[in-house]
Structures are given as C-alpha cells and as structure tokens.
Amino acid sequence: MQNQRFDVSGIFLGAIMLVSICSAAAYAQDAVESAWPTKQWPISTPEEQGMDSAALARLVEFGASRSFDSLLIVRHGKIVLDAYYAPYAADIPHITNSATKAVIGTLTAIALKDGLLDSADRRMLDFFADRSVANVEERKKSITVQSLLDMTSGIEWEEPLSGRPVSTIAMELSPDWIKFILDRQMSNAPGDIFNYNSGNSHLLSAILTKLTGLSASDYAKARLFGPLGISTWNWRRDPQGISTGGYGLALLPRDMAKIGYLYLRHGKWEGKPLLPQGWIEKTSEASVNMNSKREPELRYSNFFWALPKKQVYMAVGYHCQVIMVFPKLDIVAVTTARDFCPFSKMADDISGAVKSQTALPPDPAGTNLLAGVIHEISTEKPTEVGATPEIASFISGKTYKFLGNALNVRSLSLTLTGPNPHYELEINNRDPARPPLRFTGPIGLDGLFRKSDPTASGVLAAKGRWLDGQTFVLERRTLGADAPLLKWTLRFDGGTLNLRGSDRRGLEVSITGESGD
Structure with missing residues (x-):
C-alpha cells in the first residue's frame, strides 16, 4: 500500500x-x-486494442505444442486473435467437457433471475420429493443448490482433477443417473470441503428441468443461447433425456467467447440483465479452495474456476477447453485442445500481451509474424504416401469381423479403390446391453485428412497410406473432440486382418479379424 x-x-x-x-x-x-456480437463478432488488429501481435504469435506457437484446436482472444468487444489448428476448423462445434458445468451454472442464475428458483439456499432434496432416495441423513438433507454449485455438496464421489473419474464412469453405466447420484452416501457435511463431482451439476440439470419443464438445452435455447445469438450446438442427454450437466455440450469457439463476454459485461447482453445482481461478483471472487497441488491458488464458485491473484476466472473443461475472463483487462480468451494446459502460464502470457489500455501504433513486422504463424498452424501438411498395391482391390469392400478384444473393435470394412475411398467401423459399446457404435467416413489417400459430415460426436477425419504390399496405416481423428489421434496398422493376409493399435491405457495390442470370404 x-x-x-x-x-x-x-x-x-x-x-x-x-x-x-x-x-x-x-x-x-x-x-x-x-456493438454487441449477437450476430457476429467485430474484428480488430491486436495493436488497435492495445495488444502486441508478436506476443500473440508466441502464444499461438505455444498452442501448437499443447495440441490446441483453437485459440481466440477478444478485447474491448472485438476479436484480435482467431486461430484454428488444422485439420480442425472454425465451423465445427467443439466438445467443451466440464466447461458445460459453467453453462449449467449460468442457467441456474437465469432461473433465479426469472423467479423460477426462489433461492440458491433451497435444499436439493426438495426437488426430488417424488423419488425414494437411499442413505438419507441430516447431512444429505442439508445439501443446497449453492453447495452443488460450489462442489461442496459432501456427496461421496471419486473424480479427481487428474486421474480416473471412477464415480462418473459408474454413473454412465447406470440406467438412471439421477438415482445413482441421489443414492450415494455422504462423505462430508455440505460446505465443508471441495470435492470435484460431475454428479452435482447433473442434479442441477435435472432441477432446471423440474423448474422450467424444459431440458437444460431447450431452456438455454430460450433464455441464453437465443439472446446471445448462439444457434449451433450439440448436447448429450442421459437415459431419461436430461441434458448432461457435467459435460457433453459442444459449442463453436466464437460462441464459447459469447458466454465469457456475458460475464465480462456483468451479466448483461445488449444492455439487458440476464443474470441476477451479485452473481458475477460471487463467481469472479471465488473463495472455495480447490486444494490443487499443481496450482494452489485455484479457487471455485458457481462452477467457475478462479486465479484471484492473476485477476482471472474461467470455465474449465478436461484437456483445456477453457473460457477465460479478465475483468481488469477487458479480455475474453477461449481455447479448445486435446491435451492439458497450464492455466497460470496462459493467464500470464495473455496478460503480458497487453501493452496499453488504448491503441498502439501499427506494427507491420508483428502483424506479418502473427499472420505467418496463423497460416502455418491452420494449413494441413501432407504426410508421405506409398504406392497402391494390388491387394487394395482384393480387400476393398470386405468386412472383417473381430471377436471380443481390448480395442472393442467389432467389424471393419475399407474401400481403398475407386473415386470415394472410405471406411465403415463398428465399436462395441462399453455397456454390452447397448448397441455397437457405428462410424463411417471418407479416407484421404494423398496424405491429407478427409472429413465426414458432422455427427453428434464431432466431424470424423481419416487418412491412410500403404507401407508395403500388405500393410496399410489408418489414422483417424474426431475433430471437435479432445480424443487423441487413433493410429492403426493393418496387415492383410488373404481373408485375415491383423490390426495393431493402442488401447485406452496406451498399451499396444494386436487383434485378428476374419472376412469370412
């Protein structure tokens, strides 16, 4: 002082x-x-908004080292950086993972503003009086909407910030997710400690449906996405049709930025308040200690993470699906990615690119550097391809079937000749009671990915190349998802196909399929 x-x-x-x-x-x-970005975002140069193009170029290069799919920065209401890493593209919705929770929290705030929810201190069990709930005790009775929002419900749950989400996987396999969550035992009194729990946000999604008569997705369409001009999204549902509260929402990066901009503008849109008074302050001044060993300064509130010392708060999804809000700098930053990222470093790098509150002189060298880096990361580089062997015609169109295996592959068919090379793939569902998952899409044989039509899980991209007269390498990615590149080595021998690839643990396994011809 x-x-x-x-x-x-x-x-x-x-x-x-x-x-x-x-x-x-x-x-x-x-x-x-x-100038609100309801219809489209205004575009500006970094220097016009007081930011340094060369510093942003370094940030784009950093994103390439962390498997970013997109990096977007808005300052003073204008996009100053809009980068997409090939083969991902701006028009593909990206799964936001746990940043979905922040949208559920925002819808809860809107329900409060609309008078549908009388108080965040309302007890959670009040909304499920029609259910028979196991393990009811005083601690469970005292869970409130706010303790769900703050991840302090006290419900027994194993979903560490880094590690296997045991409870979430078990919930996914259960026939009734809400029952699974409600019946859990209590590990702590509500409000005592932070414990990350996707069940909390899914309960709130169900509560929103009870309050509005709509799924969270449809309520968002009416009261959040509609006013913000968001028209493209996908949102998973549980077996009862409830929008998944903890993850499962896919948005375009520019629309993710609109969510952040709503918070940056104190809960108002086009001058009209959408969120209740005090909501932004509680969110931005988060005080619940997340007990993070990697980033001990992290705090939590209303399904948002915060780094108070760096004056930034954010919606966060697994593998760096992030909406960062910098109130003091008038910035919103969005990343989508397929790997983890260091929040503190990113916050420092973004803040460090700010050089002035007003416009800077033009910087031709920095402008050219940034443009060159963006061109580099947005242009797909072809990989080498081998000559097409005679066996390509023999195996094209054949369906190879596999018995139970570590890769869960049920069947695979490749068409590698003719004008439209493509694949058809069946994967066994993790739940054997559910039908297998079916995927189909084009294959690039020129070293470049070919993209499928959009699907509920994203856009499928595939390419392949021949290593020798019998061996074909197939590479697949789901664009708009955080899944890693899937690489299979296929060796054909008559009616037999040997397939080598990595399982969920990253261990290489080999499986064998037969064509039956």
Whole structure:
C-alpha cells in the first residue's frame, strides 16, 4: 500500500485525473457495449486494442505444442486473435467437457433471475420429493443448490482433477443417473470441503428441468443461447433425456467467447440483465479452495474456476477447453485442445500481451509474424504416401469381423479403390446391453485428412497410406473432440486382418479379424 501524502494540490490534481480516467473509461465502455456480437463478432488488429501481435504469435506457437484446436482472444468487444489448428476448423462445434458445468451454472442464475428458483439456499432434496432416495441423513438433507454449485455438496464421489473419474464412469453405466447420484452416501457435511463431482451439476440439470419443464438445452435455447445469438450446438442427454450437466455440450469457439463476454459485461447482453445482481461478483471472487497441488491458488464458485491473484476466472473443461475472463483487462480468451494446459502460464502470457489500455501504433513486422504463424498452424501438411498395391482391390469392400478384444473393435470394412475411398467401423459399446457404435467416413489417400459430415460426436477425419504390399496405416481423428489421434496398422493376409493399435491405457495390442470370404 502506498504512503498517503496530505498535499492539497496533489489531491486536487489527483481528483482531476480520476475524473478524466473515469470519464474515458465510461466512454470506452459505452463504445464497447454499443456493438454487441449477437450476430457476429467485430474484428480488430491486436495493436488497435492495445495488444502486441508478436506476443500473440508466441502464444499461438505455444498452442501448437499443447495440441490446441483453437485459440481466440477478444478485447474491448472485438476479436484480435482467431486461430484454428488444422485439420480442425472454425465451423465445427467443439466438445467443451466440464466447461458445460459453467453453462449449467449460468442457467441456474437465469432461473433465479426469472423467479423460477426462489433461492440458491433451497435444499436439493426438495426437488426430488417424488423419488425414494437411499442413505438419507441430516447431512444429505442439508445439501443446497449453492453447495452443488460450489462442489461442496459432501456427496461421496471419486473424480479427481487428474486421474480416473471412477464415480462418473459408474454413473454412465447406470440406467438412471439421477438415482445413482441421489443414492450415494455422504462423505462430508455440505460446505465443508471441495470435492470435484460431475454428479452435482447433473442434479442441477435435472432441477432446471423440474423448474422450467424444459431440458437444460431447450431452456438455454430460450433464455441464453437465443439472446446471445448462439444457434449451433450439440448436447448429450442421459437415459431419461436430461441434458448432461457435467459435460457433453459442444459449442463453436466464437460462441464459447459469447458466454465469457456475458460475464465480462456483468451479466448483461445488449444492455439487458440476464443474470441476477451479485452473481458475477460471487463467481469472479471465488473463495472455495480447490486444494490443487499443481496450482494452489485455484479457487471455485458457481462452477467457475478462479486465479484471484492473476485477476482471472474461467470455465474449465478436461484437456483445456477453457473460457477465460479478465475483468481488469477487458479480455475474453477461449481455447479448445486435446491435451492439458497450464492455466497460470496462459493467464500470464495473455496478460503480458497487453501493452496499453488504448491503441498502439501499427506494427507491420508483428502483424506479418502473427499472420505467418496463423497460416502455418491452420494449413494441413501432407504426410508421405506409398504406392497402391494390388491387394487394395482384393480387400476393398470386405468386412472383417473381430471377436471380443481390448480395442472393442467389432467389424471393419475399407474401400481403398475407386473415386470415394472410405471406411465403415463398428465399436462395441462399453455397456454390452447397448448397441455397437457405428462410424463411417471418407479416407484421404494423398496424405491429407478427409472429413465426414458432422455427427453428434464431432466431424470424423481419416487418412491412410500403404507401407508395403500388405500393410496399410489408418489414422483417424474426431475433430471437435479432445480424443487423441487413433493410429492403426493393418496387415492383410488373404481373408485375415491383423490390426495393431493402442488401447485406452496406451498399451499396444494386436487383434485378428476374419472376412469370412
């Protein structure tokens, strides 16, 4: 804290400066809010918004080292960086994983604003009086909506921030997710400790449906996505049709930025309040200690993470699906990726790219550097391909069937000749009572991925190459998902196919299929 000086002239001069700064800030705020991105985002150069192009170029390069799919930065209401890493593209919805929770929290806030939810202190079990709930005790009775929002419900749950989400997997395999969550035993009293739990947010999705008569997806369409101009999304549902509360929402990166911009603008959109008074303050000033060993400063509230010392809070999904809000810098940043990322470093790098509150002089060298880096990461580089052997015609169109195996492959058919090379794949469901998953799509044989039509899980991209007269390498990615590249080595020998690939644990396994011809 600076020493106070009782100098009348200094106080008078300081007052004049304060009025000038406040007036300029108010003018800038009015200018920003006069152009809302409901229909489309305004575009600007980084320098026009006081940011350094060369610093942003380094950030884009960092994203390439962390398997980013996109990196977007908005300052003063205008996009200053919009980068997409090939073969991902701007028009493909990206799964947001646990950033879905922040949307559920936002819908809960809207329900409060709409008067549908009377209080965040309302007890959770009040909404499930029609159910017979196991392991009811005083601690479970005292769970509130707010303790769900803060991950302090006390429900016994194993879903560490880094590690196997044991309870979530068990929930996925259960026929009734809400029953699975409600029947859990209690490990702590509500409010005592933070424990990450996707069941909390799924309960809130069910509560929203009880309050509104709509799924969370449909309520979002009416009261959140609609007003913000978001028209493209996918949202998974549980076996009872409830929108998944903990994950499963896919959005375009530019629409993810709109969610952050709503928070940056204090819960208002086009000048109209969508969120209740005090919601943004509680979210941005999160105080629940997440007990993170990697980033001990992390705090939590209303399904948002926060780094208070860095003056940033964020919606966070597994493998760096992130919406960062920097209130002091008037910035929203969005990343989608297929790997983990260091939040503190990213916050520092984004903050460090800010050089001024007002426009900087043009920087041709920095502008060219940034444009070159974006072109580099957005342009797919072809891999080498081998000559097509005679066996390609023999195996094309044949269906190879597999018995139970570590890769869960049920059948595979490749068509590698003719004008439309493609594959058809069946994967056994983790739940044997459910039908197998079917995938089909084109295959690029020129070293470049070919993309399928959009599916509920994303856009499927595949390419392949021949290693020799009998061996074909197939590479597949689901664009818009955080799944890693799937690489299979296929060796054909008459009616037999030997397939080598990595299982869920990353261990290489070999399985054998027969064509039956």
